[in-house]
Amino acid sequence: MKKIKAFLLEDQLCFAVYKAANQFTKLYRQVLEPFGLTYPQYLVLLALWEQDSLVVKQISEKLSLGIGTLNPILNKLVDKGWVTKETSSKDKRAVIISLTEKARATETLITEKLMEKMAHCDALTVIDGDLRAQLQNLNELLTQLNNMEVKDEYL
């Protein structure tokens, strides 16, 4: 009596994603820890290196993280001197997050160390291309699904 394939642990897409996310975090920790950074904290910096001085809401959207998750991360980045927080003068509700000199100065080094680590595994690059595109599709789908849920109740 074999069970439905889709519901065996090893065959589940969601489980594969779950495991990959955990493994990635572990891998990145090796590089980021010496800088005193965690993976989510690094993501915030990554967003700001692309475009500095974002409002919290913009970072929240870029990373798909709620304020409840993001705010503690931002506070830690402030404490550790990576970013600053200032109220927007145009909209006093909004808070602008900006990179410090330290954060700007360290971008290259962190990026190099990460590339070094990843280079140890050429296969990662090979796999990368197609998978990335598919995952982006998946993410759009999941996001839609999650946003649809409220309406869903009324069907």
Place this chain on the structure above:
Amino acid sequence: MKKIKAFLLEDQLCFAVYKAANQFTKLYRQVLEPFGLTYPQYLVLLALWEQDSLVVKQISEKLSLGIGTLNPILNKLVDKGWVTKETSSKDKRAVIISLTEKARATETLITEKLMEKMAHCDALTVIDGDLRAQLQNLNELLTQLNNMEVKDEYL
């Protein structure tokens, strides 16, 4: 001055995986919450539905979770009456986790509810096949990388 493509937030494989994992957890919560289950708790049940009465160590390996993460989850499952814990008679260090009657009885219902939810999104099924295989490759790679790290220091 465009930056290296690989290091733009949106283009990063790890970020795509990270987001997908978060979205999946949200999606599953909708189905699992009425049962009083979280996604990791459900994963434990999934493992046990495949094969009951596993030792903690075995579950830890199946889910790629350390004892520090797994133990609190198991304790909650015990508290809520989904599984039992008993010391192995053969090896008094080992703890055997077994499904309760409630857990066995609810498997079908939970599985049905999950399939219902997923069925709302046919596209998920279409994407699934290839992506799953690729993610499994990715996971093997990442796991190897993570296990290699210790030796890595001596190169």
Place this chain on the structure above:
DNA sequence: TCATTTTATATCGTATGCGATGTATATGTC
């Protein structure tokens, strides 16, 4: 204008997820 509603953050409680450490039990070696 002024009450209502929306929006941007902040805070809180619960549940992971991890590395580090502690403890009891097996195991291997002599």
Place this chain on the structure above:
DNA sequence: GACATATACATCGCATACGATATAAAATGA
């Protein structure tokens, strides 16, 4: 059998991640 080592689990501290709630400021509208 004694003892060093390895293994299985437990516990702790830190850092997310989420939903729910709170608060202040902006936008809306009668």
